[in-house]
Amino acid sequence: MGWSGHSLPLTRLESPRSEAAVDRTLRSLLPGHIAKIAPPGWGRTARQWLDFGADSLVEMHMPNTPPSDAPLDDLTFWFYTTVSWPSSLAHHWIRHVIADEGRFTIRELLQAHGYRLAPGDNLADVSTRFVTEGSRIAAVTADGVIWQGDRMATESDAALSPETLALVRAVRADGVCRCSACWEAGDLAS
Numbered sequence: 001m002g003w004s005g006h007s008l009p010l011t012r013l014e015s016p017r018s019e020a021a022v023d024r025t026l027r028s029l030l031p032g033h034i035a036k037i038a039p040p041g042w043g044r045t046a047r048q049w050l051d052f053g054a055d056s057l058v059e060m061h062m063p064n065t066p067p068s069d070a071p072l073d074d075l076t077f078w079f080y081t082t083v084s085w086p087s088s089l090a091h092h093w094i095r096h097v098i099a100d101e102g103r104f105t106i107r108e109l110l111q112a113h114g115y116r117l118a119p120g121d122n123l124a125d126v127s128t129r130f131v132t133e134g135s136r137i138a139a140v141t142a143d144g145v146i147w148q149g150d151r152m153a154t155e156s157d158a159a160l161s162p163e164t165l166a167l168v169r170a171v172r173a174d175g176v177c178r179c180s181a182c183w184e185a186g187d188l189a190s
């Protein structure tokens, strides 16, 4: 058990605001943004990952370290490292909201706080791709899937419905994620 940190380097613009100010704003907005890109039924789960309370699974600075009054050099997310929650899915969606050009990004918000994302974020180094089946989400593996949730369940290709298997094969063929965030956001295939 422990924490794994993933950083997005920031370029400071004019009058960058403090870590505490950025932290406050992201805390208030990020859970709602994640809920908007998640499939039905996942909004509350996503909020729980990100509620930043005592049992939070994601923290925006080193856990138990109060945000400082100094400007930031990067935006670091700390993920609680245990297999019993879908951390790669949380990672995927946070990256989508923070770093992508999707429908609910917070780029403008960062800019309003005096920052721009710099190249080279390691939140982008995520190879996990997902498929959605109704309100269920699964990570695609080489020969099956891992259903995401409080109980992570592995299933082989042979056990999947024909529709889901077709999606899984499409993801393996083109490497494009079919989760609700990526797929509806449009042309990630390009």
Ligand SMILES: [Zn+2]
Pocket (backbone or CB within 6 Å): 092, 130, 177, 178, 179, 180, 181, 182, 183
């Ligand atoms: Zn996705």
